[in-house]
Amino acid sequence: MAERSFAREVEHLRLGAGEEFRGEAILAITKGLLQSGVSYVGGYQGSPISHLMDVLSDAKDVLGELGVNFQSSANESTAAAMLSASVMYPLRGAVAWKSTVGTNVASDALANLASGGVTGGAMVIVGEDYGEGSSIMQERTHAFAMKSQMWLLDPRPDHACIVDLIEKGFQLSEVSNTPVMLQVRVRTCHMHGSFICKDNVKPAFTIDDARNHPRRDLGRIVLPPAAYEHEHEKIKRRMPAAIDFVRDHKLNEFFGPEEGKVGIILQGGMYNNVIRALQYLGLSDAYGNTQIPLYVMNVTYPMIDTEVAAFAAGKDAVLMVEEGQPEYLEQALNTVLRRRDINARVRGKDVLPMAGDYTAHVIMQGVQTFLEENDPRLLGNRPPVPDASAVLADPKVEKLKSMVPSRPPGLCTGCPERPIFAAMKLVNEDLGEHHVSADIGCHLFSILPPFNLGATTMGFGLGPASTSAFGAKSDAKRSIAVMGDGGFWHNGLTSGIGNAVYNKHDGVFLIVDNFYSSATGGQDILSSRADNANCSTNNPIIDAVKGVGAKWVREVDRTYDVAKMRDTLHEALTTTDEGPKIIIASSECMLNKQRRVKPQIAKRIKDGKRVVKERFGVDEDVCTGDHACIRLSGCPSLSVKQLDDPLRDDPVAAIDNSCVACGNCGEVSEAAALCPSFYRAEVIHNPTAWDRFKAKLSMGVIRKLQKRRLSSRLTLEAA
Secondary structure, three states: OOOOOOOOHHHHHHOOOOOEEEEEHHHHHHHHHHHOOOOEEEEOOOOOOHHHHHHHHHOHHHHHHHOOEEEEOOOHHHHHHHOOHHHHOOOOEEEEEEEOHHHHHHHHHHHHHHHHOOOOOEEEEEEEOOOOOOOOOOOOOHHHHHHHOOEEEOOOOOHHHHHHHHHHHHHHHHHHOOOEEEEEEHHHHOOEEEEEOOOOOOOOOOHHHHHHOOOOOHHHOOOOOHHHHHHHHHHHHHHHHHHHHHHHOOOOEEEOOOOOOEEEEEEHHHHHHHHHHHHHOOOEOOOOOEOOOEEEEOEEEOOOHHHHHHHHOOOOEEEEEOOOOOOHHHHHHHHHHHHOOOOOEEEOOOOOOOOOOOOHHHHHHHHHHHHHHHOHHHHOOOOOOOOHHHHHOOHHHHHHHHHOOOOOOOOOOOOOOHHHHHHHHHHHHHHOOOOEEOOOOHHHHHHOOOOOOOOEOOOOOOOOHHHHHHOOOOOOOOOEEEEEHHHHHHHHHHHHHHHHHHOOOOOEEEEEEOOOEHHHOOEOOOOOOOOOOOOOOOOOHHHHHHHOOOOEEEEEOOOOOHHHHHHHHHHHHHOOOOOOEEEEEEOOOHHHHHHHHHHHHHHHHHOOOOEEEEEEEEOOOOOOOOOHHHHHHOOOOEEEEOOOOOOOOOOEEEEOOOOOOOOHHHHHHHHOOOOOOEEEEEEEEOOOHHHHHHHHHHHHHHHHHHHHHHHOOOOOOOO
8 A cells, every 4th residue: 555546647648649747756757668569567666656556556457558568566686686687688677776775686686687688678776865864874876887888877857858858768778788777866756847748659569578588698797708708798889879869869959048158068968957046046047048058968878079079179168067976977077078188177066056956046046156257247237145044043042952852753643653662662761771773764863862772784584694793692682683574575574584594693683574565665575464456465474584583583563562572581591492483573554554544534424324433632630740651762742741730830741643552662661661641532522322422321320420529628728
């Protein structure tokens, strides 16, 4: 169950020649694949490419009509290996994943694919997750493209440009026998726009054709001496063919006047921000009519020497707008111009930041500095653009920063992983702190307050492998490794659990099973409990871990039972049994559960059916105000409330309307022996006559008891 359904939008994929497509770029990319005659598609979800996988999953009928085979891959390496179908056969294939982490996982398969080369067009669509909103280490796909010599497309954020580059990208791949990478940034993926469609194309050569007519070409298999020859073929034949195709088909674009003292060379993906920056400086309008010559590199690797040389010729200086570091393009540009004795000065990272997100404001400041030093007449006599750093340095802003508390990312309200880490904190109080290796996924938030658990995170599904150095049996405290069900099926079963079983690892391995690959958008996986018409689900994790030889395995099938979680962890950390101690803690992702049940509940209420909804609260008279419940739980629905009672200064705990009645706060309170201030109430919609009678009877008894209590109170009258 993905976080968003594209069931209605995928009908736009059926649009034919001359019709206008309007919608999100993710759908436009899918339409571009279908117009290009793709034979098979695969990939692994991850921001900003998750929705592309969701679109492809929802478009199974459309893909089936065209004979396109779609597979949701187990991981990025699986997806990359899928492209091997294009090595021997003229099959067009595409895969997608989040980069650079996904590219790292797929690197072995991609390196072999790029070495032997392809016959059919092979395209890797990478979601470039770079910038301050990213959740991963800050690296660029460009380095991998250069290392393996795969051509890198970085399309200008425009639907028509992206769709055209997908079609041209397949042609480029076939002409040069080289896989192609198409890079799309976060803003591009979720951009809305339009383009004029072409008809979808059924594959000219199908998967069945390949199966019925198998081919072998030893020159495409990565074995000596062919592997050595591949290296020479890349330079002598493939790259020249690619350069000729890019130049002849004008994949890179020129905007603005043909002549000028200065010019800007930029990655295609930076186009919109550059235009906005120039607009702020009064040098362009919102439609891209710029007063400065622009050379837009929709293909950032390979660089087309003749084009950049022609663009720079006769100019005093050019500015290279290249997001991220190192400055690969700037270095290549310098090499091209120096070798051709072109004297245009190259500016780039000296006026723009070496690293970080190139927002319109950042680019504007760099362009302004560049123009002030190289062609100030373009700036005219306008006043200088305000410096944002000066605003941020204002004493009032500094004071505001000190007053507003930081809000680190955290687990959702009602998240079933929250009680797991509350139980770990309770165990630590008894046994002391333990080394904890975290993993990629929602559970990674346990590193932050209020849990403060976890020392490292090395990659998706690598939490257990991260404790390998601590695996020897010892009298010292055991290590703990945490991994989600998504990471488990991604590669954790072999690299983590299988490795631990083989090496008789003495640590504790906690597998968080919330029924989905939740962190990537709630997609189904092998162990999902729901039935999936297109995939095989309901494959228990416990069967897999026992299948690789694990002996000490415990299941907690309701993580909200904090006491049971605490006791199971305690047992795992103290047992004398040898080998890995594996705990599978299961409860459905609350976010996905709410997506599923809320519409059902709303419909039942609308239809007049009886619905009971639970709510939790805190008794203000009982709460002591020590807030231990908040420190152990951290649930966003738990807050504090100031009382009107002049005798009680400290605010008490309170539960707001975002509560989803998971019961974790009460369970934590009981397991930790905290104050019994939590209560559960039932709100009945469309009550029956019996419900009304019981409520009337209850209120009557309560009023009678209240009246009796009031009558016995000691009252003092003023004299």
